[in-house]
Amino acid sequence: MATKADITRRWFFEQCGVGLGAIALSDLLQGAAPVDALAPKKPHFAPKAKRVVFLFMAGAPSHLELFDYKPQLQKFDGTLPPADLLKGYRAAFINPSSKLLGPRFQFAQHGQNGAWVSELLPHTAGIVDDIAIVKSMATDAFNHAPGQLLMNTGTMQFGRPSFGAWVTYGLGCESRDLPAFVVFSSGSKGPSGGNSCWGSGFLPTVYQGVQLRGSGDPVLYLSNPAGVDKQTQRESLDSLRRLNEMRLAATGDPEIATRINSFEMAFRMQDSAPELMDLNRETKATLELYGAEPGKPSFANNCLYARRLLERGVRFVQLYHEAWDQHGNLVKDLKKNCLDTDRACAALVKDLKQRGMLEDTLVIWGGEFGRTPMVQGGSDGRDHHPNAFTMWMAGGGIKPGLVLGESDELGFNVVKDRVHVHDLNATLLHLLGFDHTHLTYKFQGRPFRLTDVHGEVVRGLLA
């Protein structure tokens, strides 16, 4: 019996504070590897960023109405684009040879760098000196689901791990009682890529994103069922633990110790998650900064949850706001979307900054592609466009106040400092302390990575 008690003790010791991501021992082929797959890990080199919040503007916002100011496009409004430009170009809905549509909103210069920002984004305009605007993004996909997958997993094919999964695989999680990778969804729809946008692909499933929500149980099945109060829950768990310990002593299987810890962690989460999600604990000033209203689900609330999660050691938060697919109603819907998101995005950056968190938190804003300079429909829509679009990043080693790259005068192609999705991912991983070519996982006999066989770190983006 002594030996079995030893095992128990040792496993408890080794798993002290086991995280949310225990993997069955038999899953670890090498055997003696650590059991807690989400224990904090060191990256390849000293990181600039320790955590990530990705504001995913799903549906693909129009770069031409928000950041990429094109007076020439205005000038050529209503004319056909040059035929040369369209050679080999594939559009989703429109005949590529459709008339050009000038930007539908006014732009002005802001900040010390004089960055052009649309009138739709007054709050973002106020933080241009803290963010880096990349006007030279490019992708390969021009349909939503593949575009979102490419942005998130580095490929248009299903079955690969997402960015958040790679990051938590590489870094583990600082939080002992919250998931490492958290996802929120707002807007008019869920993301086109579905769960695969935050999936773990062939990585162990503990690395997949966990969806939280701002109303009801933030985590599925968090609350005790009706008729089970806290005392009963505690008493039940105590009894369960003692029974599991007996079985551990009888069988010697350390997996039981992990199970015991999982239940204890679940119990702690039952306490910590509601506290986390209680926005009434924020000051009025903070709520106003974000435009958040407790009890009323919104993108703004999600931004505030994001900050609260990051503060508590969550590694990766991704907020999907799927609303940006303006094939029509460009003017009306862009206004609405910007009202829904602009203030909260800027607030998040400001809030992280004032709390001293921005310097090691990476904030990313953007969608899966851009929109055509050509019109779709009469005069109030744009089609999908992969050749050029705009994203912005802040914090975590990103050079503040930067405007990187240029598209051509129509906003059609990138003409300077092209940043492909793979380059972006390589750069983000670099800031997190990873050589993107060495953050790999062997599957089907091949070391896979987020950037597939591509990607160059964009040095110009680094602070």
Add this chain to the structure above:
Amino acid sequence: MQRGCLVALMLSLGVAKGVEKSDFVHDIAPILARSCQSCHGAKMQMGGLRLDARAAAMKVIRPGDADSSELYKRIAGIGPQARMPMGGKPLSAAEIALIRNWIAEGAVWPDGVGAVAAEVKPHWAYVAPRRPAVPGGKSANPIDAFVQARLAKEGLRPSGAAEKATLLRRLSLDLTGLPPAVAEVDAFLADKSPRAYARQVERLLASPHYGEKWGRWWLDAARYADSDGYEKDKQRQVWFFRDWVMQSLNRDLPYDRFLIEQIAGDLLPNATQDQRVATGFLRNSMINEEGGIDPEQFRMEAMFDRMDALGKAVLGVTVNCAQCHTHKYDPIKHDDYYRLFAFLNNTYESSIAVYTPAEQVKRAQILAQIAAIESDLQKRMPNWADSVRQEKTRWTVMRPDVDDISTGGQRYLPQEDGSLLAAGYAPTKHTVKLTLKDPPARITAFRLELLNHPDLPMGGPGRSLDGTGALTEFEVQVGSAKVKVASATADIRLPEKELAAIFFDKSKKRRVTGPIEYAIDGKDETAWGIDVGPGRQNVPRQAVFVLEKPIEAAAGATVTVLIKQNHGGWNSDDNQNNNLGRVRLSVTSDEGAVAAQQQSFSNWRTTVPEWAAENSRIDALWKEYPAGTSQLVMAERESRRPTHVLERGDFLQPKNLVTPGVPAFLNPLPAGVTQPTRLDFARWLTAREAPTTARAAVNRVWQAYFGTGLTATSEDLGRQGEPPSHPELLDWLAVEFMERGWSLKQLHRQIVTSDTYRQSSNVTAELLERDPANRLLARGPRFRVEAESVRDIALAASGLLNPQVGGPSVYPPAPDFLFQPPVSYGPKNWNENKDDQRYRRALYTFRYRSVPYPMLQTFDAPNGDASCVRRSRSNTPLQALTTLNEPLFLEAARALAERTLRDGGPSDAARIGYAFRRCVARAPTDAELAELMALLKQQQARLDRTQAWTMLARVLLNLDETITKE
């Protein structure tokens, strides 16, 4: 270029200075060891090359002639091929110079330096398995001989047999996915005969639940799901495939046959419905129908997915690397991939109606009765064909331009016959605008044909789930002026009918289909309907529209046709379209055009007024005809679709054409097969000399029993895969499997009757230290059961389980918000079953790919995005929350409590024992019983009796042991 110059410079300097003669050991070997041998060495021989052995290395070295030595050319980056080391840092100019000199001087490689290998040995998995000798000669079960021989070598001894109750629970979970009933345990405990265990094995192998458990094993690999994937992720009906898998396993269809039917069942002579259903395996790929897609792009994605599934599920070889380039580690060339691809690349994306056995009987009866009536009628009028009106109108097929904007995102793909095939996104309302190219000088009438196509649901001619559609309005314009259509005729005239519920568009209008006049009445609510009902609805149709005044083409005037299709539902992200699937437009300048009637007797008889009675009898019979269920299947095209090698796997970058063929490192196709088909391909995969097929299968079966395969990387037996822990055992099992007629049941029998399997899974500290993952098998398997069994155990232990086998997928409780935006892309149906369908086994839970069922996802079930042959096995707090708090688990706890109070015996101790055994089969120890008694007492102090027992049952259902196979 610069580097080349530098090398030359170095060389010339070297010569000028009179470099000393190179020393292989000192100068060359270290470079090879550092930069080359990780890929071209003892462990790995990429491209079949090793550079750690003289004889083998000389394949790329021509002593005395550096410039024509492949080794030099590749490290110097000369020639078209990628520079070596591939993916690594190039050698320095000085090092390249050293190697060049060494070769030029004769490439002296002293004896005794490096490994002795003249040839690269073929990789173990690429040589067909031969039956190895069983260690120690004869053995009751050779598995034990192999395992024990290895244990002896390691100085370890096997564990003793597991206790009977634990063993029966293990066996039941392994063969059926369900725990044993208490009575079954009692019967086994009471059975003292030496055949007692064998009897249990046979009982469980014969259980219909065997097919459910092992069906799921295959469905993972077959990436089964009940939805299309991508953003729409619409429901699809493929449960016939799921049931076919299950039933095939239950009747122990030989595994080779099982594969052949799934890959090419449609090509078997006189293919049965089942054999066509089986081909759903390849069709389980996802379909992207988001707006504005190029259907060909996603057909190719589906093809890649099929290749991946074949690689993982059947071959156990990573083929998909070669989609973009020649495989780096395994000998699969880029061309090889596309030659394999070509076997599959000649099918339609087809779906058919399939019928349950009862429906099939009914269908046969109805068809026979109709045939009898018709044959009787025909006898009365043998010359009926003479009275069929012959087509007199001369029609010219138009090939109009499609206005892209007008399609609402649907693609209209031009076909060879001038028709347009609808594909991709299917908007529920749109008006496509067709502009005639070079319209003839005079047009008196238009003809719109609705045609079938195998890519359409049920073959079309519409795009609705049933393959029907509706024409809301047909309009003609010259320039911007509308041209009046005076009259319309069609070959089908149905009475007015309200739209089916699926087409509800949230408007208050009464929307109907009916006769062809509805397509020219200018009303948005009325449409020409073609849905005759099951059995007759998937046939071509036509309508003719005669203009009030002929169009006399003024020079330059454009003639456009607007085909309005507004009779779909409100949600274009669901299966609510009612579109036309394939249309062909023709014009005539003849007068008096009318729609040609179908030339069949079945149609003609309806025009004979005297036969009204017979006609209505037949109509009544058709009304009884079963609708069937749709199923995705493979259907071969008549003409071969060309297959190109694709640069980097990009379908927009086709390179050379290839024909179907197999890679040289695997078994050859049978001699004499000159134009191999998909069926030949299936037979090749399952040939006795196929080196990996049987090994991959037995390895995955082994993995299911022991947690890890004999080779852990069950998806990859190739060079990068893990070498097997027991290579001879793997080969022995593979050969035995094939020679016993590829019987999976026999394989299971072989494994579960071994002592190795029956060992106790208890582990000592010493053994745990020595072999934490139990690869040596000195103990029995102990690990958490798969997601489906976690649910099934709770249902079975509580007595709630509805054991019904097969049928459509079901909707157990799930939070509504998961299926609504903004969590789900579009609103999804989840009509929670309120009856006992909610207690069906987890296998039957409806699987949306984009919104996986939470309980199953939390316990690591794959979502069907891609083939999965090895699940993760995590142990997380989210799992604890699920088993503690998820509604169905709580229902199970309550039901277990109620049942226990009813049937559990006279005392609390007896009742606790009863409930405990329902969960884990064995009786509780004294300490466990005491703990549970204390819990009960504690809870009864605060709760009523049933509540207290429910809390106790909840603890039991949450025990690690309850969700673990011990």
